[in-house]
Amino acid sequence: MTTAQLTKSFPGLERALYEELGKEGQLKEFREGEIILRKGQFIRSAVLLLEGTIKLYQEDEDGGEFFMYYIQPGEACAVSMICSHEQETSSVLATAATDSTVLLIPLSCMDQWMSHYKSWRQFVIQAYRSRYQELLNTISEIAFRNMDDRLEFYLRKQVKQFGKIIRFTHQEIANDLNSSREVISRLMKKMENNGWVILHRNSIEWIKDDFNAA
């Protein structure tokens, strides 16, 4: 891992920190669909995402999985940073939404770098901030909004992440929203009638392009 490569994903860090990252970090690849972090798993290193997309879920005792947010290249998995500091286990599920490359940082480095590098402190704080914010958004959605709003919100997230062709089945969407296939089909049909989407087999095409309005 060269400094140049790291700079692309994680701009603005101190020169010496890039070298540490390259020296201490361990590269690991995950294929689409693989589980990166399982609920209840111990974590021995912080996870920085170099390439790909990670999908974060909250898991229920009885099999439910609730999608919370995506992690982008250049971002870190806040849970991994949190857990790596004590002997606590992950309470979330992280999977590779696409083939992904991550950099694993031994937890022993975390505290050292915190004291040495201002940019690392900022990076960590920023990681927490944005993840915390995502959770707040998620709470807002499920506490205050109905299924139709939430579905729209969900679809917009996919479009932002992967483009206007959303390659999910209704069943997969239902799982992500902790709803049922029929409900999603119904709402989706309504959206199609409103001219927001075109429904295909195995995919949905987002055609509403006023990308801001409610």
Place this chain on the structure above:
Amino acid sequence: MTTAQLTKSFPGLERALYEELGKEGQLKEFREGEIILRKGQFIRSAVLLLEGTIKLYQEDEDGGEFFMYYIQPGEACAVSMICSHEQETSSVLATAATDSTVLLIPLSCMDQWMSHYKSWRQFVIQAYRSRYQELLNTISEIAFRNMDDRLEFYLRKQVKQFGKIIRFTHQEIANDLNSSREVISRLMKKMENNGWVILHRNSIEWIKDDFNAA
């Protein structure tokens, strides 16, 4: 503010850090019901809670308030730490559930202390971790559980916080759970029939003492 007093609420910090806390921190009192942090407000200092209880809400655009968790003495408001680092505004509402004393830390100290004091780094990380965890719990609850479970969970939180006499009206509980008074009254009646609570005017008595079982 003497080191002795600070030690009581925040044990295990470095000696020099206590002095800094005493020197830089500014005491502020809030009376029960007062708003400590409003949604959209700028934050110029981190908030550490010395005495009392702070109640944290997620606020909706149209007036809804959704209770998320309590902050205890010795804990910090994670949002305030997050926000103080950039020009972002608070996205939550914090009120004093009881008369409270807080210590305000200028944001300029945050980064300095982060690099100098290991115990401060741990404190900050710990603050993030526990708050993040609270949000995850909250999400679990509203994503996977029905109102009756959520109400039970809510009441248990109150009992843990304030004891077996819960001094809330049904209306206030309904607001906290983003539900309606009638629904809460109904569920509460069911709980009374099951022998879990005794309902009084303006208060609820929790009498189920197997404090672990579902």
Place this chain on the structure above:
DNA sequence: AGATCTGTGTAACTTAAGTCACGCAGGCCT
């Protein structure tokens, strides 16, 4: 081609939760 599987559409029904309407009891004020 025929058989099978997976994803989608839809009607009919159930259930949880929210809403409307009203009654009533206890506290408080005059």
Place this chain on the structure above:
DNA sequence: AGGCCTGCGTGACTTAAGTTACACAGATCT
């Protein structure tokens, strides 16, 4: 006492969402 306000109880109804059941179309396999 009489009047009034606030909090609670409850029945009747509406609505959102989950469930059951089935039909059908396109893809894949043989």
